[in-house]
Amino acid sequence: MPDASGRGAKNGTRKLRDLPKLDRLSDTRDVLAHAAKDARRLKDYIIIDVDAHVTELAFWAEINELIDSDVYRHIAHEMRQRPGTPALMNLQTGLTYQGLAGRIPHDDGPRETVTEKGVHPQVVITRRAMDSMGIDYMVVFPTPMLQLGMHPQPDVEIELSHAYNRWMTEKILPQDKRMKALVYLPFCDAGECERAVKEFGNKPGVIGFTVCSTRYKPVHHNSYMRLYSMIQEMGKPLAFHAGYHWGDPAMMQINRFIGMHALSFVQFNMLHVTNWVLNGMPERFPKLNTMWVESGLAWVTFLMQRLDSEYLMRSSEAPLLKRLPSDYIRDMYFTTQPLETSNLKLTEATFDAVNANTQLLYSSDWPHWDFNPPNSIADLPFLSEQSKRNILGLNAARLFKMEVPKKKLAQPPMNGAAG
């Protein structure tokens, strides 16, 4: 018979076990225990998650201490003495809404206990997520630093991005070969981006470059051409990771986070893809692969149709193009999250339009509030078995030139944090 807690007790031949309530302190393995069950179902799929996140503010002092400039390092140190102040950051309205007023506690983390010695806590927490979701490789991006493109001080983006790249390549990536990262490019300054490419582009675990694209910088500006040439020559992809900006004059008309979040990510991806295509960047840099991150997919088919319609009438304004805009977009890479599935016929048509079988890459966005576990792809009824494998991992392995392991690296725990 079970005791009052029922923990581990037996009722006849039945085994009873109490499960924990989940809160901000919960272990990632408990939060993702259901994902681990699903992961065991996908045990022969190689899964590469091309967009997950570290929570850099939890280790902000470490990163601040890697700032090159002694002046900004001093400013950051002094700012940290003010309780609750993430030094130098331009945190905007919105980030604190992500956890939905406590409804989604893991978004407010990480606050879980890490007792492992000799391993960075961020690595421990990321391993827990990878194993729980059955993810073999996880590509990690920053979280609030995604908004640094809106910082009024270019110097701060340059200093913080350099410190972050050092932190990632010196303290995180060397500890786990399953974690991968893209070099943060301080896009406020093309020359500094080039310096970042040279300094970090060939570090172990670095598989590409990223522009945190929540910013008002035209991607086709002449100042970036040498940067794109360098990246093309290296043979690694360039990612544009969107984000939101509630302070944008258009977005300031929206009074709820849900509306702003739904539109603002897409706004930046659409702006930059439009500039990228109409200014003929795919013709100028035909071997430079681009990956457009985190806006779902529905916007892509809108943009393809819209640009095609206008191009047919106004091709003189996009003279570098030799094909329809949608043809160039179909050659780009896109990430799945946050996947729109309320109308599966539209989802299927979208997958077809973007050549999902070869161009679509699974992304979880873990640990953010709208994350997608791997079953978001594995359970889609219209995908072939091979397409599922491609989207969940093989497309990413090809794009990032990663060796496909012969057997799964992830080991989903059977029983949450208990093992």
Next chain:
Amino acid sequence: MSEIQIGDLKAFPDGDYRIVDVDGLEVGIFRRGKDFYAYENRCPHYGGPVCQGKILNRVEENLGPDKASRGLRFAAEEHIICPWHGVEFDLKTGRNRGFARYRLRPIPVKVRSGTVYLDIPG
């Protein structure tokens, strides 16, 4: 159906809830006074642990007679909120308010002689 003895009524404080795993079937059991509600701990959205999160009252918009908004407030109904993504379900019906297809799977629960039982399929 198999009737499974879960525990003494005293282990279920009024207004609280417990989540139990019975041979792999996870069930959230919610007590409100003399009434009990039980649902499978699996969210129809992405399979999240729906019963292991918070219980909060439904949020409603307070409209004046002129249809102007007077702000947000909590309504009387309680919602079970999936901690993975925040999907909400009425605690007494298991239904999602905006999307009829989203509904928690109810599990029969009863109290007899001071003991709580679940009727488990199979």
